[in-house]
Amino acid sequence: MLARNVLWYVVFVGFGINYMHRIHINIILVGMIKNMRSGNGSLPISECTTQHSVFENQTAGIKIQTDGFDWDERQQNYILGSFFWLHWLTQIPGGMLARHFGTKKVFGLSNFLSCLITFCIPTAAFTDFRLLVFLRVLQGFITGVAWPSMHHLTANWIPPNERSKFVSSYLGSSVGVALTYPLCGYVIDMLDWKAAFYTTGFIGVIWYICWLWFVFDTPALHPRISAKEREYIQNEIGQVLTKRELPVPWKDVLLSRPLWMVAISQWGGIWGFYTLMIQTPTYFRNVLGWDIKKTGILSGIPHLSRWLFSFGSAIVADCLLKKKILSRTNVRKLATSSCTLVQGFMILGLALSGCNGTLATLFMIAAVGVTGAVSSGPLACVVDLSPNFASVLLGLVGLMANLPGFMSPLVVGYLTYQNQTSVQWQKVFFVTTGILFVTGILYVIFGEANVQPWNDGSKSLKGKKKVYKCEKEMTLMSLVVDSAEKNDKVSS
Template sequence: MQVQNGCSIHYTTPNESQDAEDTAALIENAKAPSQCCSARLHLAIMMFLGFAVVYGLRVNLSVAMVAMVNTTDSRPTRNSSIVYACPLPPHGKDNGSEPVTPPDQGPQYRWDAEIQGWLLGAFFFGYLCTQIPGGYLSGHYGGSIFLGGGVLGTAALTLLTPLAAQLGVYWLFALRALEGFGEGVTFPAMMAMWARWAPPPERSGLMSLSGSGASSGAFLALPLTALICQSWGWPAVFYICGGGGCLWAVFWFLLVSDDPRSHRRISEEEKNYIINSIGSQGTGHGWSLPLVPMMLSGPLWAIIVTQMCSNWAYYTMLTSLPMYMDNILHFDLKSNALLSALPYLGALIFSILSGYLADFLIGRKLLSITAVRKLFTITGLLLPAACLIPVGYAGCSSVLAVTLLTVSSTLGGTSAAGVFINQIDIAPRYAGFLLGITNTFGTIPGVVAPIVTGYLTEDHSLAGWRNVFWVSAGVNALGALVFTVFGSGRLESWALTEEEQAEAKRAASFSS
């Protein structure tokens, strides 16, 4: 037993770990400073806004592409004319209103479904490259410079989107890949920062709040993109979104610090609470890493596989849902964007609620950390899968299809308190690097899913989209099974600091 300024930290010995529910440090503090107006809550809100920005930058192309593509082109595609699976409204997709994108409000391009799929997946080619380096450097130096710089770089590149589209498909593909390259460091940097900022009893709530900015960004960006397209033309989407990201970066660098020790406006009470609660796990990991034990860690591979499975459905909806609304259900641009955004509103609410509920269950010792992570992961993967399958059989019933998609994504928000923050349970000190690893694998579906969707739906048929939803549901179910069997919330032995290892040896020798 180790005591620091009123906080008791208990480490189980290797022999005890087999019987303990979770081998993570158990922190007990009689009086924790309120989160209200605290520096750690302020950090969570700034992260929330930052991820809202980056996800807005990520998804705006999904809606803008509906306006960018010339759907009135009468030329055959792959030697066959498009046959719509569902009948068009009496006055066409725009229901008799003004044309969605008048000629003077932005050029249009002749991109078929396959090209659109490649362009929507281009972002993830770059995103794959910087996850691990970003997590490693964030864990050593601190994450604020990488998170802020990633958002700023992505926003600045977004400003060049209209020029790249005018130059050609290859230029736009390269630009989107570069945007992904810049944004790839953001989530690992977030995890590295919370390893130093989030007291263990508050991890689920703070991290779910900050990460839910992604759902908020998708929810706001989709309808706003459509509104901007119709009001000022699609090029304005990228100028406004890029400018907003640059503005956020200014406030981030002015207000945020890597560590509570260096924060200029934190109270002494809160600083001591955070530092003493986290203990030695709240320090940088240095240059050396236990790579071999990491590679052999079953719980880490459980996170990797489960995130890949969960992200397949998520990225399919994120990048391809506007195309489904357009090609199958024939919503006009404004309705398309609004209905495509609805699922993310539910996910935003459920992800925040699940985080604080998880903290409640862990804090009251109603369930172990392992049980909580598995509970929210299973709920967040199996229930959405059950809702996705009927979408493929909803036919042309737009109300039923939109309702099922909304319920599916809403229930998926509960996984925010499950597998997606599990890295900080098993190895807090290396959490940023581990998130880089898991997100690198988890980004592969972001590359592959839009391309697969493009191939499956190139004939714009209901059968093609039915296959898309079946594949997404099946992959989700596989992820739930893997995490149920192999997932864990225990602190891995290779993640212990030298101080913790020495304490565990002393405890073992004392007990013997």
């Protein structure tokens, strides 16, 4: 098997682990909260459980949790959103660390340390609510370096026309979500919520051992790659990837319109995606009234569809590029439109589905699924703009794109505080739809995916080139003077 194919699988699972520890608490929190009884001692039932649904007896089997934590909606959303409070701070450092120390160390240690923190969460929860929040903040801060660091590996390993397919491995994150929700749901149902944390932590440690064995920062460092594959990769990426480490042209990067368009589109797309990813278990449980196992399964299915859509759209995108049916810019615009505009329409449908469990599930699956095109759109576009500074650019994009991680839970907490109704959740989905439409339209109008002039460091090296040119001219003048002096001596 080709070394870069093995790399795809290990990276794929790595992103699954990354998201497993990012979102496991979204479903586990449902099992941690005490079910508050009403005045007559009965369990409050959501408005939707009294209406007709194709999911018969959807409240049957719901366990009344008499022990647990009495955290209200605002406290719960602090826990859900705290992961992202400092997550954005390490986006740019993640890219720069990868350039100096390599993706193998940065991405690997980021995931591994996150796993170790997961083992500590149950103890923190029993100790103090604030300690739990602190651990989630720390976890988010550490894992913030993971995503931008991976683009450095992609730039060093993957030929330009194979990037869409390889970047689809990033969507292992979606498979991680798809498996984590039902896994945690079943573990909580069979054992307890503490066991769910320990299970996900153990899985992450096993992955880290495989990562250390199979992954290397460049083809040249890989001890088991074939000479033919190494030569092919080096020839393909050598056209746009500079071997020497260049200084980052910060001014050009920060004033780059194409990069800002990627960041804006990612901000909108991630707002929609995070809103659905973080809040789905709560929405299914509190509004539609489903038990923990069904909540876990139906919360995970949309993310499986996201990965499938990502893989399919990546194949289509690479085909369009290889056959030159569409320009690289138009391929990226097509994919980004799916992440924003199409997702917006699906969430609008979710908002209007009300208590219809069938429609809510279908629109949820579709809304999350179409975001899979992010691997062929914004994520691939970052490498297109500048292979040499891809990790740094992804850090900048991630800095902006991860803001919805803590902003969205605050909005949801404000709109649904002590009011878990379909009408209030409809407002959440309307806000999300508006954000997706605006950001998607901006990218379609102003976005592009061409290699930028500053990718080769020409502007940052401009001063050095001038100095070299002056030194060269002075040398030539010196030679002319010496030659003239010699001629005068000979003549005399």
